[in-house]
Amino acid sequence: MEKIIRMAHGAGGQMMNELIREIFATPLDNPHLRQLADSSVITLDLQTCNLQTCNLATYKPQLAISTDSFTVRPLFFPGGDIGSLAVHGTVNDVAMSGARPLWLTAGFILEEGLEIEVLERVVRSMAEAAREAGVQVVAGDTKVVEQGHGDGIYINTAGVGVVREGIAIGPDRAQPGDVILVSGTLGDHGIAVLSQREGLTFETELLSDSAPLNGLIETLLDAAPHTHCLRDPTRGGLAAALNELAGTSGVGIEIEESAVPVRPAVAAACEMLGFDPLTVANEGKLVAFVPPAEAEAALAALKQHPLGREAARIGTVTGEHTGMVLGRTGIGGRRVIDMPLGELLPRIC
């Protein structure tokens, strides 16, 4: 087999088949992918999906569908790589609807000249991440573009899941009085990728928080089934997530800035680089809006999960200053936390 990707690997013939067989088929193997059909046919058997509270005879299942492309640079960074990130990102988007992610598709755009060994590492990492998250990659596609028209590997994943019965989560469902929780420290992913890209080193090694949040969400929803909103603060960070939820729900948000957990190394890097940690991307954190009656239980549930140990209550939803996010600063003042404009940290996911 060739050692680098050539245009022919994307042209639908023998070389593409060989690439699929040798690089993709074994690590990602499952009965659906094995069909090698134009599309995978999957029986929606909610019993075998372990969604046993769903009874098809009385219940219309709800699907959650999502997509995300990944263009992160560099391909490998402390705590992850484009392969695991592409699984986590879409698993998390599906899970944020209160759904159990079940199936992913994966579309690769490869740049001519890419070392096949690099692709192999990325696919193995994807397979490992999918196993950990309990999802199957059921359909795939590979395209090759000429050298200078890509950047090694771009990956798109789309995800399909089934929503838990009795759950009604949406960006328009925040209510005044809701307690706002985050599942851990903010800004780790963005600063880890940036430091790798720019060759910055810190005393403490910074790792991306990239992780699948579906298990954490199941734990949370067991404890707080009336959770109103869930969001993963990726691009644009917590600031973007909160502004979107405030706008869509038509509510105000108040944050106690000192309550927002940020690692000292991330805080120091942000200070040095002039970033606000609230606008830096996360790939393994969630923000939850929970009615006050369930807030204690929700926070306790998050903290008992390995991915939520540093969860914290950071603020509340109010009926005032609709559409605005206010932060109470350490010295008792208040500032408006704006939607970031967006140009600070490109290509971190």
Add this chain to the structure above:
Amino acid sequence: MEKIIRMAHGAGGQMMNELIREIFATPLDNPHLRQLADSSVITLDLQTCNLQTCNLATYKPQLAISTDSFTVRPLFFPGGDIGSLAVHGTVNDVAMSGARPLWLTAGFILEEGLEIEVLERVVRSMAEAAREAGVQVVAGDTKVVEQGHGDGIYINTAGVGVVREGIAIGPDRAQPGDVILVSGTLGDHGIAVLSQREGLTFETELLSDSAPLNGLIETLLDAAPHTHCLRDPTRGGLAAALNELAGTSGVGIEIEESAVPVRPAVAAACEMLGFDPLTVANEGKLVAFVPPAEAEAALAALKQHPLGREAARIGTVTGEHTGMVLGRTGIGGRRVIDMPLGELLPRIC
């Protein structure tokens, strides 16, 4: 609003939101996309999907899931563009499982500096193609890469559909005796894109055949419900499709080459350029393997549909020369139709 794409349009903040609102939201609008959630939640109500023979109380629905990335160059070509192609390609992949395509996701990778007017045209074309095919774009994503790391626009679409009850189509189901039908002329898409890219002109204008085949397949399956295989001969053309089906089903295939419909202009272009029309891509054609008892009805059904007027019976499946595709040539000889190696026509889809 800006006139060209900047890195900030992909960075999760205000500029990205503006882009989504102004360019994507209106043309692609539907209740699912309007949720603006991390994933779209869709109630799987087979009654409203008009799949009335499916009764959820007694029937476990089957989903068909597929993905395809589009890197065609140039973005606009005679008979289509990357937007309509991205809809047709995935609609067709889902339909090839005997499923009704219902929902698409769309992931855009944009190159910094792209004119926003170009993106607008592509999105409008996508919306128009989705309407024509009867599918909704329910989730989307936009990333921006630096100038020189993309090629204007790359699009990934993933598709989800629901399989018709009583249908069992798969690449492993070909049977000796099956009649092989194609739905029309071959090679139109590949030659149309290539001629546009290379500035070739022909006496007759050559148009891509890019089209949604879900309607044609419903017509076909009404007439021939025991159809064994369906495939759209895209990259690698009919030669790749037949070789894959012969290999997966463990059967032999015999084609009457003179029966394969090819437009004179395509035949002439292939002659000139040294291509075999059987290896050139199509984006609006299907090949069907139908049991002999249903073959007449299937061919008649194809021919009565606007997208199947030039359908033809081109060969049969045999129990001999397993895994091989043989072509009977005009002068009575036979040749092996090989899987193309693949490097002839890159980036035609």
